[in-house]
Amino acid sequence: MxxxxxxxxxxxxxxxxxxxxxxxxxxxxxxxxxxxxxxxxxxxxxxxxxxxxxxxxxxxxxxxxxxxxxxxxxxxxxxxxxxxxxxxxxxxxxxxxxxxxxxxxxxxxxxxxxxxxxxxxxxxxxxxxxxxxDSKKIKDMSVEIKRLQWLTPSEMTILKLVAQEKSNKEIAKGLSVSVRTVEKHRSNIISKLWSKVESKPLNFWAITHQKLILSYN
The missing domain is CATH 3.40.50.2300 (Response regulator)
Incomplete structure (x- = not known):
């Protein structure tokens, strides 16, 4: 003490x-x-x-x-x-x-x-x-937040839009970038969040963890 x-x-x-x-x-x-x-x-x-x-x-x-x-x-x-x-x-x-x-x-x-x-x-x-x-929920949140810490501000912005169920075309228009740029960011996000072995569909994961992603600063 x-x-x-x-x-x-x-x-x-x-x-x-x-x-x-x-x-x-x-x-x-x-x-x-x-x-x-x-x-x-x-x-x-x-x-x-x-x-x-x-x-x-x-x-x-x-x-x-x-x-x-x-x-x-x-x-x-x-x-x-x-x-x-x-x-x-x-x-x-x-x-x-x-x-x-x-x-x-x-x-x-x-x-x-x-x-x-x-x-x-x-x-x-x-x-x-x-x-x-619930200590298990707290631990699970910690694991997911650690994943997000690898992302750049631009990648985090795009992930938040994905979590809001925006399409690549909508994201590109809103950010004034090309669809190809959005796709490249999405690919980088996936490679940073998971290994090739555990890779998951980004849209499904982002929507499932919407509260976590939108609360992340």
């Missing part, structure tokens, strides 16, 4: 009572709280100016969502560990968290023991998702 006083924390939630309750619980248990925020803009400012070890963020906040805060903070080079703290358990939220390589994801109904387990894990370089989630 890490030394609580050595870990600085910023907490952000737009519900005052929930924020106060969480802050009180953390302080009572010896954690070093260096900032709190009630909207995404405040949270981002504090992360970039206070350099917390951990930022515990609600997803649904005014001005900037928790996901927006993470994305913008990482673009600025923040080394903070990010934990989402939300009521959302839907797959698209988990997928977005995975695609942003967020360190932890907790549900607001989780116990404080679960929060402590999560913080211990992320401080020690391990990913932690609430035990309420």
């Amino acid at each position: 890490f030394n609580k006083k050595d870990i600085s924390i910023v907490v952000a939630d737009d519900h005052p009572m929930l924020l106060r309750g969480l802050l009180d619980e953390l302080i009572a248990n010896g954690y070093n709280i260096i900032g709190s925020a009630t909207n995404g803009t405040q949270a981002l400012e504090q992360i970039l100016s206070l350099f917390p070890t951990i930022a515990l963020l609600d997803i649904d906040m005014p001005m900037l969502s928790g996901f927006d805060v993470v994305k913008m903070a990482k673009e600025k080079g923040a080394s903070t560990k990010f934990i989402m703290f939300s009521y959302h358990r839907e797959a698209e939220f988990i997928l977005q968290a995975k695609s942003l390589q967020i360190d932890g994801y907790l549900l607001k109904e989780d116990s404080f023991v679960e929060i402590e387990k999560c913080m211990d894990a992320v401080v020690n370089g391990r990913e932690f998702f609430s035990s309420s989630f």
Whole structure:
């Protein structure tokens, strides 16, 4: 277990009572709280100016969502560990968290023991998702996301259009490129996603994994 006083924390939630309750619980248990925020803009400012070890963020906040805060903070080079703290358990939220390589994801109904387990894990370089989630599904998502990380921005753009059931001709017209260019990108995507042995029909795979692909940043 890490030394609580050595870990600085910023907490952000737009519900005052929930924020106060969480802050009180953390302080009572010896954690070093260096900032709190009630909207995404405040949270981002504090992360970039206070350099917390951990930022515990609600997803649904005014001005900037928790996901927006993470994305913008990482673009600025923040080394903070990010934990989402939300009521959302839907797959698209988990997928977005995975695609942003967020360190932890907790549900607001989780116990404080679960929060402590999560913080211990992320401080020690391990990913932690609430035990309420199906661990097999989380693992499967991780495998598929790793595949997507091999793609270039142009290939990812085309894959997202394929996932939306756009034809090669429609994609070419929308991107102002030739159909041949689209076909070449599709071929590259297939070769990067799978080996020759496990190669799959791209359209079927993309539509099946539509939420994952469209949530990927």
